Amino acid sequence: MKWSKYVKPYWRYFVLGPLCMIVEVLGEVLMPLWYSRILNIGVERHDPGFIILTCGLMVLTALLMMAGGVGGAWFGSKAAVNFAADLRQDVYEKIQQFSFANIDKYSTGSLVTRLTNDVTQLMNFVNMLLRMFLRAPGMMIGALIAAIALNPALARVLAVTIPVLAIVEFLIIRMGFPRFTAMQEKMDKLNSTIQESLTNIRVVKSFVREEREDRKFGRANQDLKDAAMRALGVVIFMMPMMMLLMNLTSVAVTWFGGNHVIAGDMPIGDFNAFLTYITQILMSLMMMSMLFMNSSRALASSRRIREIMEEKLDLSDENAAHKDLRVARGDVEFRHVTFRYYKNSENTVLNDISFTIHAGETVGIIGSTGCGKTTLVSMIPRLYDVDQGEVLVDGVNVKDYSLYHLREGVGMVLQKNVLFSGTIADNLRWGDENATTDEMAEAARSAQADGFIRAFGQGYETELEQGGVNVSGGQRQRLCIARALLKHPRILILDDSTSAVDTATEASIRRAFRNELKDSTKIIIAQRITSVMEADKIIVMDDGAITGIGSHDELLSGNKAYQEIYHSQMDGKEAA
Numbered sequence: 001m002k003w004s005k006y007v008k009p010y011w012r013y014f015v016l017g018p019l020c021m022i023v024e025v026l027g028e029v030l031m032p033l034w035y036s037r038i039l040n041i042g043v044e045r046h047d048p049g050f051i052i053l054t055c056g057l058m059v060l061t062a063l064l065m066m067a068g069g070v071g072g073a074w075f076g077s078k079a080a081v082n083f084a085a086d087l088r089q090d091v092y093e094k095i096q097q098f099s100f101a102n103i104d105k106y107s108t109g110s111l112v113t114r115l116t117n118d119v120t121q122l123m124n125f126v127n128m129l130l131r132m133f134l135r136a137p138g139m140m141i142g143a144l145i146a147a148i149a150l151n152p153a154l155a156r157v158l159a160v161t162i163p164v165l166a167i168v169e170f171l172i173i174r175m176g177f178p179r180f181t182a183m184q185e186k187m188d189k190l191n192s193t194i195q196e197s198l199t200n201i202r203v204v205k206s207f208v209r210e211e212r213e214d215r216k217f218g219r220a221n222q223d224l225k226d227a228a229m230r231a232l233g234v235v236i237f238m239m240p241m242m243m244l245l246m247n248l249t250s251v252a253v254t255w256f257g258g259n260h261v262i263a264g265d266m267p268i269g270d271f272n273a274f275l276t277y278i279t280q281i282l283m284s285l286m287m288m289s290m291l292f293m294n295s296s297r298a299l300a301s302s303r304r305i306r307e308i309m310e311e312k313l314d315l316s317d318e319n320a321a322h323k324d325l326r327v328a329r330g331d332v333e334f335r336h337v338t339f340r341y342y343k344n345s346e347n348t349v350l351n352d353i354s355f356t357i358h359a360g361e362t363v364g365i366i367g368s369t370g371c372g373k374t375t376l377v378s379m380i381p382r383l384y385d386v387d388q389g390e391v392l393v394d395g396v397n398v399k400d401y402s403l404y405h406l407r408e409g410v411g412m413v414l415q416k417n418v419l420f421s422g423t424i425a426d427n428l429r430w431g432d433e434n435a436t437t438d439e440m441a442e443a444a445r446s447a448q449a450d451g452f453i454r455a456f457g458q459g460y461e462t463e464l465e466q467g468g469v470n471v472s473g474g475q476r477q478r479l480c481i482a483r484a485l486l487k488h489p490r491i492l493i494l495d496d497s498t499s500a501v502d503t504a505t506e507a508s509i510r511r512a513f514r515n516e517l518k519d520s521t522k523i524i525i526a527q528r529i530t531s532v533m534e535a536d537k538i539i540v541m542d543d544g545a546i547t548g549i550g551s552h553d554e555l556l557s558g559n560k561a562y563q564e565i566y567h568s569q570m571d572g573k574e575a576a
């Protein structure tokens with residue numbers, strides 16, 4: 001990834017910030033000079049005029065320094081904030097492009113940390129960098145030149161101090177980097193824990209697992225604390241070390257400088273200025289070490305952001321042969337499809353699957369839990385890509401459609417369906433942004449949702465809380481079906497989408513489908529045999545393979561697995 005992309009649009013701020021800081025540095029170097037001149041010349045000669053003039057210069061310098069300081073901070077902040085906002089946007093957009101397989105790789109918590117904490121870390125670093133990277137060396141060089149000019153002999157003390165400080169800094173930074181990386185990882189873990197526990201807080205409560213969750217959080221919190229202490233320990237250690245070295249240097253300078261003053265070969269004003277410069281040099285070294293420290297932290301963050309930005313999207317439509325093609329009819333064909341979630345594992349989840357569905361047919365899929373039904377239908381809108389074989393829609397490989405047109409044509413109600421916060425109408429409009437009230441009502445009627453929506457005080461304007469927690473499971477399922485219907489998909493896939501709906505309502509939905517979605521292909525995954533019994537075709541799956549395809553009657557007379565499912569579910573009822 002190219003970081004320059006986030007600098008270029010704001011290059012003015014990136015240039016002006018440090019330039020302003022140079023003004024401040026110049027002021028910092030000039031001030032002691034004016035001061036020493038007052039002592040050396042003004043006081044010595046008892047010249048009030050000279051003193052007033054020099055004081056005037058000092059005020060002017062101070063004002064310039066302030067302007068420089070404010071400008072530097074202003075431009076630096078503008079650069080950093082804009083840099084971070086653009087970067088955050090890009091990371092977010094990249095995550096949005098992730099395929100299901102890409103998402104499987106990261107925990108939500110880790111993605112959130114990268115989007116928030118890591119980007120902020122970089123923002124702070126850019127801000128600091130712009131203020132310091134010219135200032136610290138600038139101050140160092142300026143003060144060094146001034147100090148050498150004042151008294152080259154005395155400046156020799158620095159020849160000892162600076163290398164020692166440099167070595168100490170290097171060692172500290174080398175120690176710091178891995179610790180900051182470790183701290184970030186712990187932060188990730190903590191965020192993942194929070195994320196998982198809070199999104200599933202209802203499950204936690206219903207299983208009375210609060211204490212366990214508290215303990216889990218406590219462990220993650222403790223880990224982060226330990227890691228932070230280890231990382232901060234380096235910083236804690238650094239500051240007093242540097243202080244000690246600074247103080248020792250000051251003592252040495254005072255000792256040697258004092259002797260020079262007594263010997264009469266150094267004016268007291270120069271001695272004073274010299275001491276200030278020494279402090280400045282050491283201060284600038286300190287600033288640089290802070291900068292390095294922060295850069296090691298920023299480097300850890302930048303790696304984590306780069307990992308996201310450079311994550312190879314394992315699903316793209318770049319090489320699609322017919323980008324403008326839309327799904328027109330709704331035929332589906334699987335040819336020897338094989339798939340596994342873990343590419344290096346032996347276990348195939350789908351094993352040499354072949355079948356054909358004609359446009360407009362209703363197809364049921366049935367089979368024991370975990371046998372691969374969801375995985376099978378995920379191949380149609382390309383939520384995952386097949387490993388071997390091919391999936392065709394209207395006779396065209398799904399990889400040859402643009403993802404947009406393919407998914408526009410294929411409406412899928414996911415097994416783990418969720419709604420978003422907003423009104424019911426907002427949620428339904430996910431299917432079609434421009435749907436009119438009538439169209440919405442029509443879709444809702446087909447999904448048997450219109451009745452209960454109207455029963456809510458606010459009707460279609462009823463607010464749904466996050467995830468749709470204020471509607472019942474069956475209501476949520478019906479809203480999700482209506483949302484998919486509004487897309488007017490050529491192929492509609494319902495993945496166990498009526499499991500929480502009572503059988504009578506489910507039968508009404510089936511009837512509505514038959515009458516109103518005549519031309520669309522309907523693929524219905526279900527656990528209940530009554531949900532699929534009337535389908536044109538039923539696919540019976542077992543352990544990633546198809547064990548039978550046919551109508552209800554055909555399967556009932558010829559397919560053992562189907563007979564078993566049928567009898568286990570229906571026998572009691574028939575007797576009753």
Ligand SMILES: Nc1ncnc2c1ncn2[C@@H]1O[C@H](COP(=O)(O)OP(=O)(O)OP(=O)(O)O)[C@@H](O)[C@H]1O
Nearest residue numbers: 104341342349368369370371372373374375376415
């Ligand atoms: N995202 C995933 N990553 C890894 N393995 C997965 C993933 N999703 C499903 N699996 C595995 O693939 C197999 C098939 O899962 P699938 O969800 O297709 O079953 P299913 O027939 O839909 O089951 P159910 O009736 O319970 O919904 C299971 O063994 C499951 O553990």
Ligand SMILES: [Mg+2]
Nearest residue numbers: 373374375415
């Ligand atoms: Mg499933």
